[in-house]
Amino acid sequence: MAAVWQQVLAVDARYNAYRTPNFPQFRTQYIRRRSQLLRENAKAGYDPLIRKQYVKLRWQLLAQRYGPLSDQNSFRAYSNSIRSSRTTLDRMEDFEEDPRAQGARGHRRSVSRGSYQLQAQMNRAVYEERPPGCVVPTSVAEASRAMAGDTTLSENYAFAGMHHIFDQHVDNAVPKVQFANDDKHLLACCSLDGTISICQLVPSPPIVLRVLKGHTRGVTDFAWSLSNDVIVSTSLDTTMRIWATEDGKCIREIADPDGSELLCCTFQPMNNNLTVVGNGKHNVHVMNISTGKKVKGGSSKLTGRVLSLSFDSPGRILWAGDNRGSIYSFLFDMATGKLTKAKRLIVNEGSSITSISARSWISREARDPSLLVNACINKLLLYR
Template sequence: MTTAFQQQAFALDARYNAQRATGSPNFRTLYIRRRSQLLRETERTPEQWRQYLKLRSVLLTQHYGKNRGIDLGSSNSNLSTNTNSMEHQNPLISPSKDLLVPTKQADASRAIVGNNSIAENYAFTGVHHIFDQHTKAVTMVKFANNETSRLCCSSLDGNLSVCDVSSNPPCVLAILRGHTSGVPALEWSANNDFIASVSLDATIRLWKSSDFSCLRILNEPNHAQILCCIFQPSNNNLILIGNNRGEIRILNVSAGLFLKNSCKVGGNILILTSDTNGKIIWTGNDRGEILAIICEVNGGMCKGKKLTIDPNICITSLSYRTWISREARDPLLLVNATNNSISLFSVIDEEGGLQLKRKFQNRHTRHVVKSTFCPIMSFRQGACVVTGSEDGNVYFMNVEKNSDKAIVNTLQGHSNTVLSVSFNCDESLLATSDLDGLVIIWKRQNNE
């Protein structure tokens, strides 16, 4: 209970942080980080916490104005202290009765993680650091592959930033400038030598991670806004991009040229993801469609299976995972959509066909909100994912569980829509970003 009140107080201060010392971002970062430390060190009874929150809210509203205040007396406040259930979190179970985890006697897997429950293993309650170097929404945060420290952020302010979260204190290593419009997506190459960024200015830039210089700048052939990108897993010399004209294109990095062939999907292509070997690429657009694209060895593309969820919604996040374990073997696709849902689909054939396995509600109607699988979940009994939300919270969900037990942890600290989430490789840190440009690095409770 005390932890929940501490998060409420932190969330209250975070809402006003952008208005503090507007000419000194370093001061704002130090201030909110110190506030987090002090709150964790403070002991109060529940009633004292309630009184403190009400008084703090009044004082901040008087000082900064009412436009960013929180109505702590409202029963609809997004600062609920119940981290296991919410009024709007009622999962809808698919017709399939198959459990995601068929093996209940997973002694070896439980031993690997210290025989802790999923809730204990995902108790991300501490704030490790806060970054606010961006002036507009941070659209994506992404840790380097198989690393614990380097994090890259993209923003609608047109810049990217690379941070070191393991230094003492964590720091911004570089600001990557050059795009003339917002950057909706980025991607690390497999060996982390390069960072690809795509922009609404119709360009893709390739950055060297060794010295943060810009290696290449390429213009989209039809001058379309580029909304997403991924490296081809089986050939990191190729980058696939999706644009606002509904086209998937392939870029040859070494040649610095787009291949002639493209695949017409339709709508605004908001997200791309791939299976492990890059044979199947899934796309999501603003027409509620998920389309599988089969990639050929010679770089060709052909359409596979298509699933239309609802033509009036947007597919904002796709994440693929193959679980090689006794507990769960099916390849799965995690999907966020603007119909207040986060869904789990089984991949049922070699053409990328999908079958709904589970569906949960998540407050999401407007923005490009993303989710992800927890990296080493296959070592545990259960299946956990983490998602952003338009209510400003970050939710950990055990997608094997039903209704009131699905949410195993809730992080409260952002003052606006949480757009992106990313784990480092050993799950010791979680990065989350929001519509105001704030990036919070959360540490696992037992990770000092």
């Protein structure tokens, strides 16, 4: 039964680009809702033969409504190729938009994952003829594009008007804005005016829930704890502070071991009692926020001022970027908090690494662990 409902969803996915062309968000919502309903129906134990007949009828109805996508004879081979061990949302068929193919056949060509290599060779000739400077798409990037309905980035992220303006920090720079963990309606931002504000987006209108005051100089960075009940912040006043988000009170103030300006911070993902900070004297320190002391063996020196920090999701690897264009990786000992320097990568000599974001899974096209790096060379860089 699982294979049958996945076949039904796969048919719907192939036609998803034609649904509500002016509302790409609806297409994704529609296909996910279809997936949910089909899974629930599969548990009801309907006759598999009836469900298989439904697949064919669904195909015919969609073809009648939107037109055929490809040779109908390929449907049987396509259906047999579906494996029930993978979800259909990860296996959606890809739409390759070829102007010459559309002119000759009047519709998009559908490309299954099994024919990526052949399709890439066929597409290369088309892409190489495009004018210099054009973005060259790749065959392996079509899965996400198909889910978005073959629309462009500008169409999917079109600016549709100002929802709200928070102006509580209007007189000073705002170094960081970050949503709370798993909460799309709660965010915080820090400012060089020495405060941190916690904002709530719903119900409308959005409001500033509270402002955290205590730092005597600009706040350079902050991080939410895993449960969002605590925020840690670093400041140019050489201290880090621990805040209770519920009432905005400062729980603890900890001075930098080197007496230097603190420029960045991050929680240890698996142990929020440990926080890593980077300072202006080129040092990274692992701090125990309960004792207010640095962890033995939890310090290391970089070539420049430490501007950015990021852990991988298991908390075993720490990356740090400095103002001289270098990214360092460290092995983190979960038992002791000790840091062991691993590798150094020079992105661009003398260019500050202002932000690092580590992800173990970014998209269907980038399944390897990846680092998104913001460097002061007018570029965002993605590293494997």
